[in-house]
Amino acid sequence: MAVQGSSDVLIDELYETTNRLRQFVEGRLREKGASVARLRALRMLARARQPLRMRDLSDMAGIAARTATAIVDSLERDGLVERVRHPQDRRAFLLRLTDEGVRCHREAEEVDRLALAEATAALDAADREQLRTLLARIRDHTV
Amino acid sequence: MAVQGSSDVLIDELYETTNRLRQFVEGRLREKGASVARLRALRMLARARQPLRMRDLSDMAGIAARTATAIVDSLERDGLVERVRHPQDRRAFLLRLTDEGVRCHREAEEVDRLALAEATAALDAADREQLRTLLARIRDHTV
């Protein structure tokens, strides 16, 4: 029974772990004016070689287009990101990090790195790699 | 660089995996009038030997008390749960599953089990156990 029941609560544990990890990291990111979702958007924009459209951002982040709109709204309100009309496609925007956005990203990334290192202190490199592998296998089956 | 960067995106992968798994499971639970959060509450109530207070529920589910209020509100609105005044402590409620709630829980539990089995099809028993162990280690460091 214990063996068969071993997967029953897996989603709950995944859910709770994510919730707690998010709160843990967000508590540290807050003072930098960031959050997990906001940092993720900043990271995508910082890493991309080309300016991104809203759609690119939502695809890369694995979130709904509407959710990306909300995130970018808040980033724009705080002066971290700018929407510029796409020169060829008048339906689309191109997203650009402001100087403030670049600074915020850099600081938030460092805070995130430290918080994540703290949260995963009990995992060695092999454990982390194993965890990533297992997560990827779940993602492959939830399309 | 690849090795050092291995933990950088771990939280993003955990985040995205949870989001996708939740949507995957909720798509199947929806027709049963449930959701991941609602099923979790129903499960706690069904498994508890004693009637639970709001506080017991939020503690067991690992969520904020206010969030439990919202979940129970929705379950009560749909006639799945009842709040009964605690006979000794007039501040508290005791939560009781209705017959409809019991039926909903039973059906949702089965749907959840199947959906989870599908999502974790690429993981054998040892993988699942390993995943649970790794998640638990993260939880221990995010209190």
Add this chain to the structure above:
DNA sequence: GGCATAAGCTGAGCATACTCACTATGTGCT
């Protein structure tokens, strides 16, 4: 050129998570 269809984005509305502040009630100390 013109019409049908697709794509980009956002408004509206919901669910689930949080914090903070508040009311009502219990508990414990003097």
Add this chain to the structure above:
DNA sequence: AGCACATAGTGAGTATGCTCAGCTTATGCC
């Protein structure tokens, strides 16, 4: 008894995720 503090639950407000509907603009086919 009475005051201080703790606990139970919820209202208010915010963030992040979703879907569906709708407007605007591109695209592709005749």
